[in-house]
Amino acid sequence: MKKVYLETFGCQMNVSDSERVASVLESDGFEITQNEATADVILFNTCSVRERAEHKLYTRVGQIRNSEREKPVIGVLGCVAQLEGETLFSKSKGIDFVLGTKAVGRISKIVNKVFEGEENISDLGEREEFYNWSVSPTQQHSPFVSFVPIIEGCNKFCTYCIVPFSRGREKSLPADLIIAEVQRLKDSGIREVHLIGQNVNSYRPKSDQGMEKFNGATPFSRLLRAVAATGIDRIKFTTSFPRDFHEDIVDAINEFENLCNWVHLPVQSGSNRILKLMRRGHTIDSYLRKIDKIKSSARDISLTTDIIIGFPGETVEDFEDTVKLYEYCKYDTAYIFKYSPRPGTPAFEMSDDVSPGEKTRRFLELEKVQKPLLRDSLNKCVGKILEVLVEKESVKISSELSGHSTCHKVVNFSGDKELLGKIVNVKITESKSNTLFGEIV
Ligand code: SF4
Structure with missing residues (x-):
C-alpha cells in the first residue's frame, strides 16, 4: 500500500479540499500518513494569496529534493498549481504533477499514472459532474467539527486578490445536498459545522429545493434557517462579503440558537477612497449600517474582520480612517496584513508606494488599537x-x-x-x- 503525506497551506477552503483529497486517496487504496520521511507520495496543497505562502512551496520541494532519502512522488495542488500550471515543472525541479483546484477528485488516477512512469502531468480541468464531496470520518480535521463548502470561487475581483483567478467564478452547491450533508454529519456525531466559502453570503443556488419552507431575504439566510432546522448543535459560517451581507442574516441568528453568535466581516480599509481602489463594492456607511444591526442583536454577536495596511495610494489620512473605523466597530479581533502585490492582479500594476517601514509603522499603530479591544472583549466574558x-x-x-x-x-x-x-x-x-x-x- 503506497503511503501519502499531505501538507496544507492557506485558508480553510484548502483544509477542506485536503480532507477530500485524503478521502479520495484512502478509498482508492492509499494510506494517509503523518510521517513525511516514509511517504511514497508527498502532496502540497498550496495557497497563493500571499507571496510568502508561495515561496514556502519552493522551499519545501527543495528540502525534499536535496535530502538523502529516496525521492518520493511530489504533487502540487491548490491555488499555486491552478495559476502556475506546467510552469511549476521548470520553476521548481522535482515536482511530478500539478493538479488544479477543481481537479482534486482525479488525484488517485494522476498518482497512479506517475507510478506507471508518466512525467510532468498537469490537470487543471473542471470538476467532474459526480464529484463525491463527503469527507471520510478518518480524514476530518476534527472528530467533532466539520467544514461544509457551500459556494466555491469568487466573482468579486477585488483588485489585490488572486482568488477569482485561482478558484474561478462563484458556484453555489445545491441546498438539498448541503442540508443532507449536515444531517449526515449530525447523525455521525459531528457537533458543529462551518459553512465555508470565499463569500458564503453570496450563495445563489440554481433551485431553492431544500429551502422552500423557509422565508428569508436572501438565499443565504434561507439556507441558514434550513441548516439550523436540522437541529445540529452549532453552525458557524465564514467568510462574509460586506456588500452581500443582508441584515436578515442577523435576524436568522436571533431566531435560531444553533446559529452561533459570531460574524467575520472583512472590511479591509476604513477609507472610501481606498475601498474604491480595492474595488470592494461597499462604502464605509453601508458597512457601518450592517455593523449597527449586528451590534443591536441580543445575542451579543462576536465581530471579527480582515484589514490590509498600506494598499497602493493609502495616505496617512486614509489609514487614520481605518483606525477610527476599528475604534467604532470595536472588533473582538482582526487579521491585519501588510499589503504585498500579487502578480496577475490589477493592483500589481499600481505603484506600491507605501514604504515597508511605513507599512510596519501603521501595522504597529493599528495593533496598539487592537490589543486593548481584544483584551476588553475577553475580559467582558470573565464571570459569564x-x-x-x-x-x-x-x-x-x-x-x-x-x-x-x-x-x-x-x-x-x-x-x-x-x-x-x-x-x-x-x-x-x-x-x-x-x-x-x-x-x-
Ligand atoms: S471577495 Fe475579494 S478578497 Fe474575497 S476572495 Fe473575492 S476577490 Fe478575493
Missing part, C-alpha cells in the same frame, strides 16, 4: 458562563481541555478527556493573551 464544545486536550497542560465558545473564543479548563465532543458550560474565571480560562459548572 459560556457554552463550550470540548474539542481537544490542551497542548500545554495534559489535564486541561480546550474548545471554542459559540462566539468562537478559545476556552481552556480542567476536565476529564471523556468530555471530548461534549458541549459543556464553563464559568470564565480569567483571560490571558488570546485565551479564556474557566471551570466547568
Whole structure:
C-alpha cells in the first residue's frame, strides 16, 4: 500500500479540499500518513494569496529534493498549481504533477499514472459532474467539527486578490445536498459545522429545493434557517462579503440558537477612497449600517474582520480612517496584513508606494488599537458562563481541555478527556493573551 503525506497551506477552503483529497486517496487504496520521511507520495496543497505562502512551496520541494532519502512522488495542488500550471515543472525541479483546484477528485488516477512512469502531468480541468464531496470520518480535521463548502470561487475581483483567478467564478452547491450533508454529519456525531466559502453570503443556488419552507431575504439566510432546522448543535459560517451581507442574516441568528453568535466581516480599509481602489463594492456607511444591526442583536454577536495596511495610494489620512473605523466597530479581533502585490492582479500594476517601514509603522499603530479591544472583549466574558464544545486536550497542560465558545473564543479548563465532543458550560474565571480560562459548572 503506497503511503501519502499531505501538507496544507492557506485558508480553510484548502483544509477542506485536503480532507477530500485524503478521502479520495484512502478509498482508492492509499494510506494517509503523518510521517513525511516514509511517504511514497508527498502532496502540497498550496495557497497563493500571499507571496510568502508561495515561496514556502519552493522551499519545501527543495528540502525534499536535496535530502538523502529516496525521492518520493511530489504533487502540487491548490491555488499555486491552478495559476502556475506546467510552469511549476521548470520553476521548481522535482515536482511530478500539478493538479488544479477543481481537479482534486482525479488525484488517485494522476498518482497512479506517475507510478506507471508518466512525467510532468498537469490537470487543471473542471470538476467532474459526480464529484463525491463527503469527507471520510478518518480524514476530518476534527472528530467533532466539520467544514461544509457551500459556494466555491469568487466573482468579486477585488483588485489585490488572486482568488477569482485561482478558484474561478462563484458556484453555489445545491441546498438539498448541503442540508443532507449536515444531517449526515449530525447523525455521525459531528457537533458543529462551518459553512465555508470565499463569500458564503453570496450563495445563489440554481433551485431553492431544500429551502422552500423557509422565508428569508436572501438565499443565504434561507439556507441558514434550513441548516439550523436540522437541529445540529452549532453552525458557524465564514467568510462574509460586506456588500452581500443582508441584515436578515442577523435576524436568522436571533431566531435560531444553533446559529452561533459570531460574524467575520472583512472590511479591509476604513477609507472610501481606498475601498474604491480595492474595488470592494461597499462604502464605509453601508458597512457601518450592517455593523449597527449586528451590534443591536441580543445575542451579543462576536465581530471579527480582515484589514490590509498600506494598499497602493493609502495616505496617512486614509489609514487614520481605518483606525477610527476599528475604534467604532470595536472588533473582538482582526487579521491585519501588510499589503504585498500579487502578480496577475490589477493592483500589481499600481505603484506600491507605501514604504515597508511605513507599512510596519501603521501595522504597529493599528495593533496598539487592537490589543486593548481584544483584551476588553475577553475580559467582558470573565464571570459569564459560556457554552463550550470540548474539542481537544490542551497542548500545554495534559489535564486541561480546550474548545471554542459559540462566539468562537478559545476556552481552556480542567476536565476529564471523556468530555471530548461534549458541549459543556464553563464559568470564565480569567483571560490571558488570546485565551479564556474557566471551570466547568
Ligand atoms: S471577495 Fe475579494 S478578497 Fe474575497 S476572495 Fe473575492 S476577490 Fe478575493
